[in-house]
């Protein structure tokens with residue numbers, strides 16, 4: 001294996017990419033993935049990756065020659081390049097019979113949720129699930145029992161692709177659209193090897209190891225706590241103390257006490273709190289086998305660089321391994337752990353970082369597994385596949401691949417002072433029951449909540465200025481259906497899983513297509529239907545048209561009158 005050592009050292013924490021990602025190292029060639037061993041079940045994907053490399057074009061499911069269920073994805077995504085979607089899809093919202101709703105005539109109490117709150121059964125698109133079972137993926141029987149007890153019987157596509165590859169000890173980058181089940185895609189292979197549910201062959205190793213065996217890092221407390229709940233669910237009530245949250249905003253000394261008392265095998269936390277406790281010598285992660293960065297593109301942004309540097313330097317560093325002054329530097333230490341990087345949006349800077357950190361790192365997507373060194377720097381393309389001369393108009397491939405196929409996208413224009421009214425009309429017209437409305441700042445959230453409540457629509461705000469307890473209470477109440485609208489900011493854009501959410505509204509436009517994609521992904525979870533409506537001022541409509549081109553999806557202009565949505569004639573994609 002050829003190492004460009006100098007390059008690695010020079011590039012530690014170098015800033016990279018327009019999205020302010022930093023990378024450790026730059027060019028490290030990796031051994032090619034041994035096909036029969038690691039990706040035998042994805043030969044077609046492999047062939048596809050070769051083609052991609054040759055053509056130098058962006059990596060997509062389509063050019064990976066994926067057949068069968070991938071056709072489903074293709075069919076769903078085909079209209080994104082311009083033409084209108086099949087009418088059956090539009091019919092969910094656009095072709096509803098006219099109702100007699102009139103904002104002036106309807107009494108305010110009609111906005112109140114029907115009481116008592118009855119949770120409707122959510123229809124899940126089965127095409128998202130893989131043909132194989134958890135048994136076929138080689139998960140241990142105890143773990144499968146626990147999954148079945150929680151009602152989880154079939155893996156999703158991304159889980160089917162990830163579990164065998166992680167079990168074969170590859171470092172991986174997992175990219176799959178929002179709500180496709182990425183959390184279990186990395187948790188299940190980890191819990192197959194550590195803790196009380198692990199496979200029989202691993203039991204003998206338990207004495208050799210002690211302490212924390214997996215560290216999961218997430219950018220927000222909410223996401224961190226959500227992952228903790230997921231681990232607790234799988235471990236079951238008797239063993240849930242084996243996972244410890246280390247999120248910011250919570251009492252640090254209590255977390256440190258719990259580490260000492262409960263001796264967890266897995267910790268989940270935010271970068272700041274993990275590095276704080278680690279620096280204080282209260283968190284021993286040197287023997288750690290797994291490091292997961294969930295929402296990796298955000299974690300590698302400039303804001304987190306110091307804390308992430310500590311995490312990357314310490315997790316999985318065995319005592320006795322040479323320090324950073326050693327000739328291999330950070331690479332030697334990295335070799336002891338398996339690194340798993342996860343997000344719906346994987347920019348090329350993350351691929352570059354993963355190449356420099358990993359052993360045989362591979363990119364896992366719902367239908368494919370490809371070695372990272374086969375991925376060329378993407379060339380900007382227009383959505384129609386033509387070469388691009390204006391970088392601002394290029395398709396943002398990372399964002400395109402992150403959008404669930406089951407979403408309908410719309411935008412409408414409104415004067416700033418009428419936006420909340422438009423929001424209400426939109427909710428009525430689409431008959432949405434669980435709505436997340438995004439704004440860019442914290443201050444106006446309260447005002448929107450006040451206006452909605454004044455009209456009898458139950459709404460609540462969520463933002464970072466609320467204390468930890470208040471934040472979790474708000475989320476709990478919203479998930480329980482006590483409020484119809486959650487008015488929030490970017491804090492909730494990533495990872496938040498509220499399966500019932502059937503409508504996302506942008507009351508302020510997101511800053512770019514990646515932010516649009518993460519916000520949009522709060523609905524349409526796990527193949528469910530969902531709609532995204534952006535409410536903008538007339539002068540901002542061009543931004544929506546631009547975003548439509550960058551994302552390659554139809555974002556249709558519309559308005560809401562007489563209690564229904566009127567979709568305007570599809571504009572040609574310019």
Ligand SMILES: Nc1ncnc2c1ncn2[C@@H]1O[C@H](COP(=O)(O)OP(=O)(O)OP(=O)(O)O)[C@@H](O)[C@H]1O
Pocket residue numbers: 151152153154155156159176177178179180181182183184343344494495496497499521525526
């Ligand atoms: N195999 C499965 N069977 C049934 N439900 C599942 C399965 N896997 C995951 N889920 C559920 O699907 C939902 C979405 O999963 P998850 O939050 O992991 O998605 P994600 O891909 O990480 O989304 P995001 O990119 O927004 O973070 C969760 O409610 C999770 O419990």
